Amino acid sequence: MIEGIFVDGLIFSIMVLGILISFRVLDFADLTCDGSLATGAAVATMHIISGGSIFIALVLAFLAGTVAGMVTATIHNKFKIPGLLAGILTMTMLYSINLRILGNKANVPLLRIETFYTILPEKLSSIPSSVAVLIGTLLVVLFVKTLVDVFFRTDLGLAVGALGGNEQMVISQGMNPDYLKLLGIGVSNGLIALSGGLLAQYQGFADANLGQGMVVQGLAAIMIGEFLFHSNRISLITLRAVLGAIIYKTLMFFGRKYGYLINITPNDFKLLTGILVIASLWIAKSRTQASNRAAKKNAILRTQKGEEAND
Amino acid sequence: MIKLDNLTKVFYPGTVNEKIAINGVSLNIKEGEIVCVIGSNGSGKSTLFNLISGTYPLTNGSISFNDIDITKTAEYKRAKYIGRIFQDPTMGTAANMSIEDNMITASTKGMKGLKISLNNEKRKQFSELLIPIGLENRLKDNVGLLSGGQRQALTLLMTVMSSPKLILLDEHTAALDPRNADIVMDLTQQYIVEKNLTAMMITHNMKFAIEFGTRLIMMDEGKVILDVQGDEKKKLTVDKLVEIFRNIKNEEFSADEELLNV
Numbered sequence: 001m002i003e004g005i006f007v008d009g010l011i012f013s014i015m016v017l018g019i020l021i022s023f024r025v026l027d028f029a030d031l032t033c034d035g036s037l038a039t040g041a042a043v044a045t046m047h048i049i050s051g052g053s054i055f056i057a058l059v060l061a062f063l064a065g066t067v068a069g070m071v072t073a074t075i076h077n078k079f080k081i082p083g084l085l086a087g088i089l090t091m092t093m094l095y096s097i098n099l100r101i102l103g104n105k106a107n108v109p110l111l112r113i114e115t116f117y118t119i120l121p122e123k124l125s126s127i128p129s130s131v132a133v134l135i136g137t138l139l140v141v142l143f144v145k146t147l148v149d150v151f152f153r154t155d156l157g158l159a160v161g162a163l164g165g166n167e168q169m170v171i172s173q174g175m176n177p178d179y180l181k182l183l184g185i186g187v188s189n190g191l192i193a194l195s196g197g198l199l200a201q202y203q204g205f206a207d208a209n210l211g212q213g214m215v216v217q218g219l220a221a222i223m224i225g226e227f228l229f230h231s232n233r234i235s236l237i238t239l240r241a242v243l244g245a246i247i248y249k250t251l252m253f254f255g256r257k258y259g260y261l262i263n264i265t266p267n268d269f270k271l272l273t274g275i276l277v278i279a280s281l282w283i284a285k286s287r288t289q290a291s292n293r294a295a296k297k298n299a300i301l302r303t304q305k306g307e308e309a310n311d
Numbered sequence: 312m313i314k315l316d317n318l319t320k321v322f323y324p325g326t327v328n329e330k331i332a333i334n335g336v337s338l339n340i341k342e343g344e345i346v347c348v349i350g351s352n353g354s355g356k357s358t359l360f361n362l363i364s365g366t367y368p369l370t371n372g373s374i375s376f377n378d379i380d381i382t383k384t385a386e387y388k389r390a391k392y393i394g395r396i397f398q399d400p401t402m403g404t405a406a407n408m409s410i411e412d413n414m415i416t417a418s419t420k421g422m423k424g425l426k427i428s429l430n431n432e433k434r435k436q437f438s439e440l441l442i443p444i445g446l447e448n449r450l451k452d453n454v455g456l457l458s459g460g461q462r463q464a465l466t467l468l469m470t471v472m473s474s475p476k477l478i479l480l481d482e483h484t485a486a487l488d489p490r491n492a493d494i495v496m497d498l499t500q501q502y503i504v505e506k507n508l509t510a511m512m513i514t515h516n517m518k519f520a521i522e523f524g525t526r527l528i529m530m531d532e533g534k535v536i537l538d539v540q541g542d543e544k545k546k547l548t549v550d551k552l553v554e555i556f557r558n559i560k561n562e563e564f565s566a567d568e569e570l571l572n573v
Contacts, residue, residue, distance in 0.1 A: 150427075151425075153427050153429070154423070154424070154425045154426060154427050155415065155416070155419070155423035155424060155425075155426055155427070155428050156422075156423040156424055156425055157425075158408070158412050158415060158416050158423070158429075159416055159422075159423045161405070161407070161408055161412070162405040162408060162412075162413070162416050164405075164407065165405030165406055165407040165408055166401070166402070166403075166404065166405045166406065168397075168402050168403075169402070169403060169404060169405050169413075169416075170387075171386050171387045171390060172390050172394070172395055172403065172470075173390065173416060173417055173420055173421075173473065174387055174388065174390040174391040174420035174421045174422075175387055175421065175422055175423070176385070176387050176422070177387070179422070232407070232408070232409055232451075232453050
């Protein structure tokens with residue numbers, strides 16, 4: 001049971017890393033996610049069903065997501081419309097495309113077919129299947145996290161980070177911000193789609209509605225993570241996003257298990273997630289205000305002391 | 312080095328808000344010149360810089376850099392040889408990144424590759440470069456934690472590091488307190504002399520504009536109304552400068568009056 005929560009959280013954490021790149025690193029409110037998660041699920045599912053390898057299926061899912069993200073970035077770059085609207089456009093268009101990929105069906109099951117999550121227990125037969133699944137997923141997440149960490153330490157990755165902090169600086173350093181956005185939003189949605197590809201295999205089906213409300217859930221996970229510790233190092237920022245994702249899924253698990261005691265059903269989860277995000281924003285804001293007040297108080301004390309010394 | 316030919320910029324053409332910000336400015340700035348640009352608010356100084364660096368497209372005229380036409384070249388491409396520092400200290404650095412990450416991004420111009428350039432050797436170099444501005448032990452701190460003066464000094468250092476051929480300084484000390492403004496201005500002078508830079512600097516300090524630099528340009532209503540260099544510039548005083556400005560304004564004023572009387 002506990003393994004299940006972790007696996008769920010770890011798969012979710014890859015998507016959270018994608019949302020971290022768009023919302024936090026690039027400061028680009030990208031809603032493509034709601035569509036690209038399902039795209040990844042659909043592409044991976046259809047490839048596996050048609051007899052392709054699981055590894056290639058995940059690579060294809062990543063690439064499909066990257067293309068979706070690049071479409072959003074291109075709409076934003078070429079027509080100078082806000083990223084939010086560009087993302088909504090792509091997300092809406094992706095709904096139709098995802099149905100096409102799934103052969104005009106809203107739901108395609110992956111039953112009695114070899115997937116990542118049926119192979120793992122077979123390969124690692126000496127340990128309980130739920131642990132084997134957990135280890136496999138953990139390895140995938142560690143691999144992805146390490147790649148993201150290394151990427152954001154390269155010169156190109158730093159430039160993407162600088163773009164989120166200050167677009168003018170990137171221009172002043174002779175880089176085309178349009179290319180960097182294309183790359184950043186592309187990679188972000190690639191990760192989201194990869195997460196979708198794994199999710200479809202884990203839950204055993206791909207669904208055109210898979211991505212609904214995912215952005216808000218991802219943001220909730222990022223914000224939970226940000227309460228854990230403070231850092232400007234990318235490896236710790238991604239670590240806390242992964243931890244935030246697992247904590248979020250744990251909360252949701254207990255909500256599902258014990259929620260009936262206070263009359264909460266899974267139908268209420270979207271509302272609760274939204275409230276969680278708002279609460280996080282509120283706590284973060286009052287924290288900054290508190291630290292500002294403390295700084296102000298100290299400054300007043302210092303100046304008063306200075307005056308006394310002068311007297 | 313940079314040649315401006317009949318530059319004209321009209322904002323909101325064809326509307327009631329139409330404004331001629333730059334009206335037929337031609338300038339030829341040679342390598343090694345240090346040009347101080349003065350003029351009242353709204354005279355077009357900043358717009359001129361925006362046109363040179365490519366932030367705004369031109370309405371008319373052309374710009375060439377070392378005899379290559381760059382009129383239609385995108386801002387980020389021009390940035391490879393034109394460095395710029397803004398009045399706002401937050402414009403030149405990324406607040407969400409550490410000092411060392413900012414510096415490594417600025418150390419080379421142009422698109423970056425998948426190489427990890429930041430290593431201990433670079434850190435040592437950066438730390439030495441940061442000594443004059445007192446930040447040598449704060450490489451890993453976020454730039455957002457620095458004061459305005461420190462940030463502007465860092466921006467200056469980063470701009471010089473990327474060795475642009477021409478540097479545009481848009482009142483880069485105006486938003487700082489007097490002490491920090493002095494520090495940044497001293498550094499500016501030091502770097503310009505040390506690195507033999509060609510520079511254009513907007514300033515409101517007439518005394519400074521007379522003392523510093525090799526050429527002085529006064530702008531008014533989108534036109535260059537005074538352009539002095541060499542001995543002629545050395546002989547200038549603040550009073551003379553004010554007088555010249557008044558005379559030019561009065562001529563315009565009387566001309567307007569005549570028109571009204573007719």
